[in-house]
Amino acid sequence: MRVVMKFGGTSVKDGESILHVANLIKKFEDYEKVVVVSAMAGVTDSLIEAAKKCYKEPSSSFIKLFIAELTKKHYEAISTAVKDPQYQNKAFEVVDKLLDELEKVLMGIGYLGELTRRSEDYIVSFGERLVAPILSSAILSLGVDSVALTGGDAGIITDNNFGRAKPKPEVYNLINSRLDPLLRIKKTTPVITGFIGVTDDGSITTLGRGGSDLTATLIASALNADEVWLWKEVDGVLTTDPKIVPEARLIPEISYQEAMELSHFGAKILHPRAIEPVMRKEIPVRIKNTFNPDAEGTVIMKGADTTKDIVKALSLIEKVAIVNVSGAGFDFAEIMSDVFSRLAKEKVNVIMVAQSSSELNLSIVVDESDIEVAYSALKPLENGVVSVRKMKDIAVVSAVGAGMAGTPGVAGRIFSALGKNGINVIMISQSCSEYNVSFTVSKNEGKEAVRVLHREFELHKSPEEQA
Template identity: 35%
Template sequence: TTNNLLSAGDLALEGRVAIDPIRTLHTTTLSEFKMPQNTVDQIDGLLNECEDMLNGVKLIQELSPKSKDQLVSYGERCAVRIMAARLNQIGVPAQAFDAWEVGIQTDSDFNDARLLPSYSDAVRQAFSKVDEGVVAVVTGFIGHDPNSKITTLGRGGSDLTATAIGSALRIDEIQVWKDVDGILSSDPRLVANAVPVNRVSYEEASELAYFGAQVLHPVAMQPAMKENVPVRVKNSYNPSAPGTLIMDGSPEDRLVTAITYKRGVKLMDITSTQMVGTYGFLAQVFGDFANRKLIVDVLASSEVSVSLTLDKKQNLDSIDCLLADLQPYAQVALKEDKSILTLIADVERSSEVLATVFRVFNSEDIKVEMMSQGASKVNISFILSDDDLEKAVLELHKCFFEDVCVVAPITSDAKKLELVKEKEAP
């Protein structure tokens, strides 16, 4: 529905109001489940309001970020009312709530709003008034700013809504339902033999999300981490599967937890043209990035050079302006069509991980253009050509998860055995 609403907004800018597909979707559902008249009236009212808004967009030929947030909210607001009505039909007492009715308060950064620090107290206060025997069905990814204007937390923000509410209430476990059996060892669209991971730490889950895994929103772990509330990822199409439990601490003794990736990134190599030993080079570089509001994914640096990546969501005009900013004091090489391959791993055993990785890369003629193992204690990232990514992911997954490695994996036990043999040799 969200995509349909965004498309309707684009059509309204072109002078056409196309509410019928959205209306048909909802009225068919209402008819199919013989929804009560009060629910039908609520949905009709929201869809009529949506149509009025689209007519306004058509007339003024403008769809601001604030207006777009209100437009996409209609899908969630209709959905929770239909879901609550259906639960009541099958004997489960339920009540629909718009997120701001249960305390979801945000700033005014429309299209990508952030929760205000006051939201936790507001959520607890709101739920103190909800009957404990009633299931609260709450809209995901939307909230209110201090002026009571509708905001969105960005695509995927429903995960954040769930963890924000669950953490504020300090419940026993937050469950996030997806279309896979929890967090997998890699993307099943690429790796047919990807397997579920039983448990991961908050930090591992956050890194997986940031570096491309589509299971959770990248910031959804923050409220759960703050309040130490476990999160379980479950499969809507396979509810009996245990899913993945995300919790505090290092849950299992394993070399690699998962392999994830981002395609289509840019690799930027920046080398100072100033004298060696001149201070302030890195500060100047990152100051220019901040001025252009560009976000770095992965970086490696020295005294006189820095290599870093920018993902495909970054504004191209801002990148062009940045190149001009850097030109007076640095040489810059910008390389397109790169990928970030990230291993979520036990970095205390990074020598074992890297020994296997580089032997695989050497065997498969895969060139590493940059590597980063930085402040995070759970990830090791490699920058590769887009053309090499698929082969790299598949071969590494075979080594770490399928026991069919193209090279013999090097482990601590294997190293000890080799040392013993060397000592025993005459």
Template identity: 35%
Template sequence: MIKVMKFGGSSMGNIDALKRTSSIIANDPAKKVIVVSAMSGVTNYLIKCISERPDPSSMIDHLKHKYHTAVQDLLSGDHFKVCMQEIDTSLSALSEQLKIRWEADSDPVLEDRIFCWGERLSAILLSNILAGRGISSVAMSSEEAGIIAEGTPTNGSADLELTHANLSRTVIPLLDKGITPVITGYYGVNNNGNPVTFGRGGSDYSGSVIANCIDADCYEVWTDVDGFMTSDPRIVPEARTVDEMDYGEAAELAYFGAKVLHPRTVEPVRQKSIPLIVKNTFNPDGHGTLVRNQKCNSTEIVRSVASKGDLSIIKIYSSEIVYNPGLISRLIASVSEAAVNTYAISTSLSTLAVVLPTPAIPCVLSKLNALHENQIEKMTVKNNVSLICCVGDNMINTFGVAAKVFSTVSATGANVEMISEGASDVALNFMVPSEMAEDVIRSIHRKFIGG
């Protein structure tokens, strides 16, 4: 059996977490590839430093203290010496990159290289910890493994075909020799040799890409929660773990609010029907959530309800929308040029409504105004709205689901601002005022899930 195990920042975050993580790996008999995120707080620190530009030596001293402390607590003898040397060598290379960056006003390509340095340090640290436990292991950067990416800085995508060919040469032979590779998550490398990150939380996606490209039997995501929940427990204290769901449900929840997985994690494993299991590093004996290509035949209409805030609705009014298909194409293309996620689109006889992140609204409006479309009569923006996502694999086949959901919403006094239904077989999405979102979630959970 071959599995990919991804460990997030909380699983790498401190001495206790690193001990737990290394024990989980050591106790698993399968051939495995380990994918790691940066230690908790490291990526945020690097991003903050790019904007504040502190002296590079002070940055390196801060990181050196963090990693040296972990090495001193967890390793001894030759393993200690080797790890300290590798950490210091990596930090010296980072210092040089920072000096180059400080000389430029802006360099998104170099910034992406810096942002993923925490993953490089994590791979070095964990591979040496495993070696100290007698596990043959090697740290590999995404460059060394051959994870090929395309796209723009902070918004990359993996080229699965090229990556598959590379991992067949770089990773599979190590597994055949009984060696455990520890590979950097979060980024790949483009044809020019530059790192391209996959967005925040992108290590989940990295692990899924690797699972796809080595034809793994299983992909495990180890994090600090027990799996997908029926809702956010901070909003619904009685929320419980969902034992099993299909790929579609997990993908919808990841994209529309649940913070368990990077939104793009599901697709690479779904392509090859590789089971995905979300597990808790701090509760390793827990069941977790199994995600696979199989309907669960649950009697529950709604399996989980999530929300996504900080959204706005742009409405574009034109009497030509329904009669001029080219107009809609130009409007959508203009929104796409802003390179932001679109969470819902709805049309009527004379209106196009688009749900977007609120911080992106000024840029999108600028793009739309630049079209100089005399057919646009006006544009309005409604801020402070949240998207509610109800997920369940029986929803599409159950009569009257929408009526029951919206009756429940109405009882809270919330107005439904926009509805997206029918595009997904497993989800019903709609917008409500942000100040009502938590009440709506609690009411839907109580009505359809319980508690």
């Protein structure tokens, strides 16, 4: 059995957890395993903040303090998770070297007064680069052979769209040529930094927030793995985020298509691009709980969309905005093509689109972080007939489930439940696949909209018990 196992930030949040993860990996002694690991919980965010601070208000005392905190956190992790003194010392050395490098880079940002997306990716990559050697040393300490590698070492070559880099088509062959011999011949367990890749000319890139899931599925596809296991802090894919609805229920099986819809529309359980590499080869993805490993979890696989439930799950994205293009009396196809090529040129991530065509009214939902770029890209279209507006503080809610196709009245039920609860819907979108109905509301009504629909479709009950 060949398995790629990915451990997210919450699974390696401290030394105890890393030791627990190392023991978990050891249990699968007879398997060929590749381990992918994220930065310790909170570290990626703190690196982003530190980079911004060094750029805006450079301060060497802040940098010293920041490096001291990171050193403490990772030293504590090593002391607890790496029991063998030989591997412990090596891990301390690696961490020292990396943090020395990070300190110099942060100083450099301050001196130069320049923070590019390229340098931001380089800084952010330290989170994962610090953890992989620690987890690898913890595994070695337990007597399991292991080697720590970066995403670049493993063959994850990307374009240079820093912050949201795309793996190149040749990654599959490259990963296979680099990792397959480690598994088959060296019989070792590689521990690979999730989330990061490298450009052809050697610059470190990141694959977008939550991108370690994508690292795992790319590797699984390249190595023709039997399964991918994504270890998280929840029992699996639930009917919605348990932080919004605590009684959310576990979904034992879900199809690739449904998982893609859910993650595209914000369910933080999975990176939106993670399904594509495994779907082509029909490799099942299991979501499992690191801290409850015996629970069955959720399996994402082909043909798992035939269950009875109409709405299977609900998702929410809270940090979005809308750019609206409206007007009359022009060629509709022409202006659509102009709008989308302008957005594509600026690499704006379009989440959802709705349009009415009697006169043009095109509403485009984008990440909150992209709204100014999107607005500036479309503003030149204004000409007295066409107008461009932006709306901030928006949330997108999506109801996902293959059962919606062919069940009449689902959209009616959704909007009447929202109306009865006084929630104002700003924009609606439903694709022909009928796998999801998505709509936007104001940001402060997003969570309530999810709760209302969870109750309306009785998602806390099993599909057989639902009305």
